[in-house]
Amino acid sequence: MRFPISLYMSMTGYLLKMKLQGNDRFPLVLMLEPTHRCNLTCAGCGRIREYHDTIQMEMTLDECLRSVDDAGTPVVTVTGGEPLLYSHVVELVQELLARGKHIYFCTNGMLLEESLPRYRPDSHFTWNVHFDGTEPVHDAIIGRQGGFQKAIRGVRAAKAAGFRVSTNTTVYRETEVSDLEELFGQLAAAGVDGILVAPGFSYEDVTGEVFLTRREIMEKFRRISRWQNRFPLISNPIYLDFLSGRRTFSCTPWGNPTRNSQGWKSPCYLITDTHYATYGELMDRTDWDYYVSGRDPRCAQCMVHCGYEPTVVRQMTGPDLLRMLKWNLHA
Numbered sequence: 001m002r003f004p005i006s007l008y009m010s011m012t013g014y015l016l017k018m019k020l021q022g023n024d025r026f027p028l029v030l031m032l033e034p035t036h037r038c039n040l041t042c043a044g045c046g047r048i049r050e051y052h053d054t055i056q057m058e059m060t061l062d063e064c065l066r067s068v069d070d071a072g073t074p075v076v077t078v079t080g081g082e083p084l085l086y087s088h089v090v091e092l093v094q095e096l097l098a099r100g101k102h103i104y105f106c107t108n109g110m111l112l113e114e115s116l117p118r119y120r121p122d123s124h125f126t127w128n129v130h131f132d133g134t135e136p137v138h139d140a141i142i143g144r145q146g147g148f149q150k151a152i153r154g155v156r157a158a159k160a161a162g163f164r165v166s167t168n169t170t171v172y173r174e175t176e177v178s179d180l181e182e183l184f185g186q187l188a189a190a191g192v193d194g195i196l197v198a199p200g201f202s203y204e205d206v207t208g209e210v211f212l213t214r215r216e217i218m219e220k221f222r223r224i225s226r227w228q229n230r231f232p233l234i235s236n237p238i239y240l241d242f243l244s245g246r247r248t249f250s251c252t253p254w255g256n257p258t259r260n261s262q263g264w265k266s267p268c269y270l271i272t273d274t275h276y277a278t279y280g281e282l283m284d285r286t287d288w289d290y291y292v293s294g295r296d297p298r299c300a301q302c303m304v305h306c307g308y309e310p311t312v313v314r315q316m317t318g319p320d321l322l323r324m325l326k327w328n329l330h331a
């Protein structure tokens with residue numbers, strides 16, 4: 001199974017509830033950034049630049065939990081910054097599990113191995129460790145020699161301790177598809193439960209030409225999408241069709257709302273026009289139709305999963321659903 005059956009059941013129940021309520025604009029995954037502090041300065045990171053002046057600020061535990069309750073999503077991605085640096089991280093995870101949430105805990109892996117004794121394996125909890133290439137490539141991107149080895153030791157230790165572990169890879173302009181093929185082989189050999197792969201986004205605040213145009217994304221993903229039965233990819237197959245240019249979708253910017261120490265980020269995880277104080281304001285005051293139309297020039301090259309995977313879920317047809325079920329069982 002690429003995703004735990006309990007996640008499928010939670011998500012299906014949630015989608016049915018939204019349908020019965022007649023709600024067609026609702027989020028699926030909350031992106032919770034309790035801190036932007038980080039122990040790395042990766043080349044493609046927008047957060048350390050955009051939030052440079054507020055990077056030492058943290059959300060309180062109470063703010064985190066209220067945000068989770070307000071968004072009401074079955075899945076919470078805890079991200080950052082490096083969320084293992086958040087002052088109340090253990091309590092946060094415990095409270096989310098007590099609420100029945102599925103947690104994808106994103107980490108760069110630098111503190112993973114030593115943090116493991118503070119957590120318990122749970123079918124609702126997945127470590128999601130960041131790898132952007134094989135050892136030399138990854139270490140160059142994160143600017144830390146030995147970083148790859150440290151993260152892979154964390155992955156092996158987490159698997160040995162009984163945790164679910166997935167990985168997250170961002171594809172940049174310089175990424176060689178053959179390097180990803182080698183990396184995914186290494187990750188599969190380390191026993192990871194899932195490999196998420198998605199293109200990066202051209203943050204205004206990231207300098208240099210590290211990101212891909214849509215044409216370049218499609219070229220790389222035509223090859224990557226062929227690996228679905230070879231590696232435990234968890235980027236869903238319909239989204240991979242989109243990345244390969246085989247299907248077209250408009251984005252669903254409210255699908256993965258982002259909450260951090262500055263408030264609710266509008267309109268999406270990637271671009272920031274403003275932060276709202278409450279979830280209600282984010283939903284009511286953002287001009288969603290404008291962003292869905294794709295007219296904003298910043299959206300022109302975007303194909304990122306937090307904008308488009310929610311569209312796949314919203315627009316799934318019967319045959320798509322069957323394909324997704326078969327795909328989930330094959331891993």
Ligand code: SF4
Binds near residue numbers: 251253268296298302
């Ligand atoms: S296409 Fe959607 S997800 Fe991408 S930048 Fe624009 S609003 Fe955000």
